[in-house]
Amino acid sequence: MLPIIKVENLGKQYRLGAARVPYATLRDTLAGTIRAPFRRRRHRAENSSNTFWAVKDVNFEIAPGEVVGIIGRNGAGKSTLLKLLSRITEPTTGGIDLYGRVASLLEVGTGFHPELTGRENIFLNGAILGMRKTEIESRFDEIVAFAEIDKFIDTPVKHYSSGMYVRLAFAVAAHLQPEILIVDEVLAVGDAAFQKKCLGKMGDVARQGRTVLFVSHNMDAVRRLCPKTLWLDGGRVREVGDTYQCVSNYLLRGITEGGRVAFSPPHRMENDMPVLLHSVEISDEAGKLTILFSTRSAIRVRIEWENVSPIYKPRIGFVMQTSDGLDVLTALDANSWGLEWLPPGRRISTCLIPGSLLNEGEYVIDVGGDGNTGHPDVFDFSRGRTGAILRFEVEDDMTLPNKYYGQEGFRDARWPGVLLLNLPWKQEEVALEFS
Numbered sequence: 001m002l003p004i005i006k007v008e009n010l011g012k013q014y015r016l017g018a019a020r021v022p023y024a025t026l027r028d029t030l031a032g033t034i035r036a037p038f039r040r041r042r043h044r045a046e047n048s049s050n051t052f053w054a055v056k057d058v059n060f061e062i063a064p065g066e067v068v069g070i071i072g073r074n075g076a077g078k079s080t081l082l083k084l085l086s087r088i089t090e091p092t093t094g095g096i097d098l099y100g101r102v103a104s105l106l107e108v109g110t111g112f113h114p115e116l117t118g119r120e121n122i123f124l125n126g127a128i129l130g131m132r133k134t135e136i137e138s139r140f141d142e143i144v145a146f147a148e149i150d151k152f153i154d155t156p157v158k159h160y161s162s163g164m165y166v167r168l169a170f171a172v173a174a175h176l177q178p179e180i181l182i183v184d185e186v187l188a189v190g191d192a193a194f195q196k197k198c199l200g201k202m203g204d205v206a207r208q209g210r211t212v213l214f215v216s217h218n219m220d221a222v223r224r225l226c227p228k229t230l231w232l233d234g235g236r237v238r239e240v241g242d243t244y245q246c247v248s249n250y251l252l253r254g255i256t257e258g259g260r261v262a263f264s265p266p267h268r269m270e271n272d273m274p275v276l277l278h279s280v281e282i283s284d285e286a287g288k289l290t291i292l293f294s295t296r297s298a299i300r301v302r303i304e305w306e307n308v309s310p311i312y313k314p315r316i317g318f319v320m321q322t323s324d325g326l327d328v329l330t331a332l333d334a335n336s337w338g339l340e341w342l343p344p345g346r347r348i349s350t351c352l353i354p355g356s357l358l359n360e361g362e363y364v365i366d367v368g369g370d371g372n373t374g375h376p377d378v379f380d381f382s383r384g385r386t387g388a389i390l391r392f393e394v395e396d397d398m399t400l401p402n403k404y405y406g407q408e409g410f411r412d413a414r415w416p417g418v419l420l421l422n423l424p425w426k427q428e429e430v431a432l433e434f435s
Contacts, residue, residue: 002099068226070214070230085102102182111124139175139176143171248324275305275307315370366389
């Protein structure tokens with residue numbers, strides 16, 4: 001089968017700190033022409049040191065009907081790759097072959113004219129995709145119903161909130177039937193119900209045989225939606241293949257195996273919290289560092305952190321996931337909420353995960369937090385971006401009463417599920433009545 005997307009030796013280079021060139025007069029132009037030979041050598045040296053490759057030597061193929069996740073840390077080149085695929089920017093090297101109409105949802109308001117109404121923008125976007133007016137009209141009511149903005153459809157979109165922008169933009173992109181649908185993390189702007197609705201629609205699009213590229217930091221969504229995943233790292237393709245394996249390798253990258261990671265210098269939170277992470281460690285209940293626990297063992301997570309300026313009701317904690325990206329739990333230390341503002345200081349937050357809770361398997365934790373220095377209503381939990389990742393394993397100690405042991409066919413089987421709770425049961429005997 002011929003690919004619908006073929007990328008060969010793709011690269012995009014940018015200049016750092018390039019000054020905006022002012023409008024020049026005829027005299028400036030003539031003077032610049034005379035001085036040009038003397039500046040050329042110096043400019044070559046400056047350009048070589050003031051450039052960077054956002055994407056470099058990227059090669060992959062995607063078949064028609066494939067749903068492909070694109071993952072990677074912030075700055076890995078995901079958004080640049082999507083802009084290249086969407087023809088928003090031109091590549092520096094290499095080429096892209098696309099065999100079909102492309103609809104992109106890369107950021108709030110992409111492709112919308114602010115002065116036009118929602119109705120007019122629907123028809124404008126359809127025309128850009130090469131659709132006839134009758135085709136757009138046949139799907140118009142479905143688009144408006146999905147976006148849930150029927151009351152504002154004849155209002156200029158410059159008056160829309162970011163959430164309304166995203167609702168309409170996704171509805172247009174998903175319902176105008178492009179052969180290739182490209183969706184970035186912009187869906188995070190919507191509320192939880194709308195995100196779920198969008199994921200369901202992307203699943204419907206995929207089942208109709210169209211190709212979907214989905215960029216997200218939500219590994220659970222990638223795992224559920226995308227059979228195939230592309231992992232970008234430093235602008236290059238690190239891995240392409242089965243989603244479960246690719247996500248597992250991505251989550252386990254740079255793992256500290258000794259049960260403790262210390263930052264020198266301290267690590268600054270990426271959500272602009274004035275918080276420095278000094279160290280993160282996992283240990284048994286007695287405080288002994290380890291990454292191997294039995295199913296009965298309690299697990300202690302210890303985070304040493306410092307706020308360098310006052311924060312309004314901060315919360316420090318961690319997200320736990322399985323090695324294949326399934327969210328298990330989020331734990332936050334809210335002890336500082338007794339104070340309106342927490343003064344600067346260095347602190348240790350400790351959490352004890354009880355034993356007989358987790359099933360056997362491999363898990364990772366990623367430290368984050370929320371809180372702010374200004375308005376108390378704005379919070380941002382920076383999960384998956386700190387780099388403070390630790391891995392640990394839970395092994396079955398063969399003693400739990402709620403599992404099969406030693407029975408034929410169950411001796412080496414892993415009991416299904418993430419949790420392994422010994423829940424209380426009540427058993428009653430029912431008296432039989434004989435007529």
